[in-house]
Amino acid sequence: MAAFTEIRPHVVVIPFPAQGHINPLLKLAKLLHSRGFYITFVNTEYNHHRLTRSQGPGWATAGLDGFRFETIPDGLPPPSDKNSTQDVPALCASTRATCLAPFRDLMARLSRAADVPPVTGIVSDGAMGFTVDEDFGVPVLLFFTHSACGCWSYCHIGELVRRGYTPLKDESFLTNGYLDTPIDWIVGLENIRLRDLPVLRPDHRLRRRNAEHYGEECRA
Known part of the structure; x- marks a missing residue:
């Protein structure tokens, strides 16, 4: 079992699964990481597979220490074109209806993991409001990726x-x-x-x- 001599703050970051939401939240996650935070960045399985095909199989584990990627399903059937842009209205409806349960499972798994610090906060895309539908025992901040x-x-x-x-x-x-x-x-x-x-x-x-x-x- 791994032991942590110094507990780092551990933030789970979850964007809405669209490029204009992922990019700014990824930048925010990198800024937090540069300030000493441990980051778990949560993509949907569909987008994670697209990134893997684009960047190579080792992209998610290469580079930064203390910056990891996890996935949850988006609840939609996979499109026939593996690189197509998903239907945004369908994504909005599906994430609200189906993503809470797999996100709950992920949070439970992180709480049991011996190789990561305890989760101390969640930064959630404002369009992923299911993250405030349940008490995960840590602060949840909603981040809106569009302009003020x-x-x-x-x-x-x-x-x-x-x-x-x-x-x-x-x-x-x-x-x-x-x-x-x-x-x-x-x-x-x-x-x-x-x-x-x-x-x-x-x-x-x-x-x-x-x-x-x-x-x-x-x-x-």
Whole structure:
């Protein structure tokens, strides 16, 4: 059994399984590691396999001491193309519905492991809110990978719905000038238009689905 003469803080980092979320959380994990933290970085099995094919079979174990990778399933059937980008709305629904149980199992396994320090905290992507659905006995910090303005916009999705700005009634509202409607009541985001909000872009149905989830996490 390994013994630790000096216990390092051990943070479990779990991004939403999309490139724009993995990259910033990986950078944050590396910064924490450079400050002495032990890191367990949690990818989905699908993305871990993609990285292994791209980087080579030893990529996850090469290099940094005290920086390890673990995987959990995303709950989706594997696509026919092993390198295809997964459907983001399906990922949003699947991670919320299926990822808590395997993440719970991973946390239990880490707590029993003799070769790693005890977990002292979790840094979770804001889109992986299932990490706050259960008490893991350590602090959980939600990290939002988009900009501060984007995060603040998502936090107001509920008010946008209550005031009738969204959902858009039909596709014509994307081109009939409605998106130029001024919004002057979000503190810190004065003098903007509807089209400036990330929750109201041409792919508004997907973004509204994500925004409702982000809004729930902001309110929590």
